[in-house]
Amino acid sequence: MSEKLLEVKDMKTSFFIHVGEVQAVRGVSFTVDKGEAIGIVGESGSGKSVTSMSVMRLLQYPGKIKSGEILFKGEDIVKKSDKEMMSIRGNEIAMIFQDPMTSLNPVYTIGDQIMEAIRRHQGLSKSEARKKAIEMLELVGIPSPEDRIKNYPHEFSGGMRQRAMIAIALSCQPDLLIADEPTTALDVTIQAQILELMKDLKDKINTSIILITHDLGVVADVCSRIVVMYGGLIMEEGTSQEIFYEPKHPYTMGLLKSIPRLDLGEKKRLVPIEGTPPDLIKPPKGCPFASRCPYSMKICMEHRPPYFEVSKGHRSMCWLLHEEAPKVKVDTGVKRGTA
Ligand SMILES: Nc1ncnc2c1ncn2[C@@H]1O[C@H](COP(=O)(O)OP(=O)(O)O)[C@@H](O)[C@H]1O
Ligand SMILES: [Mg+2]
Secondary structure, eight states, rough: OEEEEEEEEEEEEEEEEEEEEEEEEEEEEEEEETTTTEEEOTTSSSSSHHHHHHHHHHOOOTTTEEEEEEETTEEEEGGOHHHHHHHHHHHEEEEESSOOHHHHTTSOOOHHHHHHHHHHHHOOOOHHHHHHHHHHOOOOOOOOHHHTTOOOGGGSSSHHHHHHHHHHHHTTOOSHHHHHHHTTSHHHHHHHHHHHHHHHHHHOOOOEEEEEEEEEHHHHHTOOOEEEEEETTEEEEEHHHHHSOOOSSSSHHHHHHHHHOOOGGGGOOOOOOSSSOOSSSSSOSOOTTTOOOOOHHHHHHOOOOOOOEEETEEEEOGHHOOOHOOOOOOOOSSOOOOO
């Protein structure tokens, strides 16, 4: 039996600003098992970062978790004191962001920053921490780590900095690593290397991973399950195979069609989803995707669909799955063996 590490239950998070309440996350539920990597994907503004910041309890004013539970190892994070959260962050849950320069301190060497993280969490002596820091840099694939620990962040390339951030995040051996668009700023080859590294580390250290990205193409390889978010809600959830080859939500299908496709060579096409995401101050009554959906029906505008279970663990919030709905067959262009 797989063991649950994180269980988010009907979490709602809003920002209370002068013009009203921005309902960024409107009730999401998902779980992450021990040692499992899940992907959270969706266009910009879907609520991915707010979801992860809520789990980390890093939301800043005027943001607030309104309701729901975030069970980490069975205990509700929402109820923890700031002090308890400080100890959980870094020790048990670590996070890496898109731009490592915002998290790395430009005036300290990479080595100092890794050693500081190691010493804070593991209480090692300076020389032990140095040895460990070198090991960590080696683990994340930085060549000649004995020399490299003396470098400052600006002496590292973007890809190297992201590797260093991963080394810092993993130096405390967290149970859960949340990576929010960790490769978005990097070029495609480096992206692939960083993702390969994350996959590798997951297997080696058995860390659970939440990989957040707007690019569905990025998650397939690393994540066994994918959660598709839009308008502050989970539109569809399934295994990577199900999401890629048997998508059941028109939004997922739209995302799949918009992935740049290497296998199509010259003819590679990007078909963006037309229209814009909903206003989260006045979210639509029905399905948030209805106004952009090519298959939208009257009911979609009026009532938010429930989750329909496609198969065990595969669910979709779409009226098309209602037994009386017209049958829709869509070619997303993704063929087995190409994703
Ligand atoms: N500090 C804030 N104040 C007001 N609204 C915010 C704030 N941060 C995020 N939001 C809103 O929350 C929604 C979800 O944002 P976010 O989680 O960052 O999206 P994603 O990470 O999927 O691109 C967006 O509509 C965004 O405008
Ligand atoms: Mg984001």
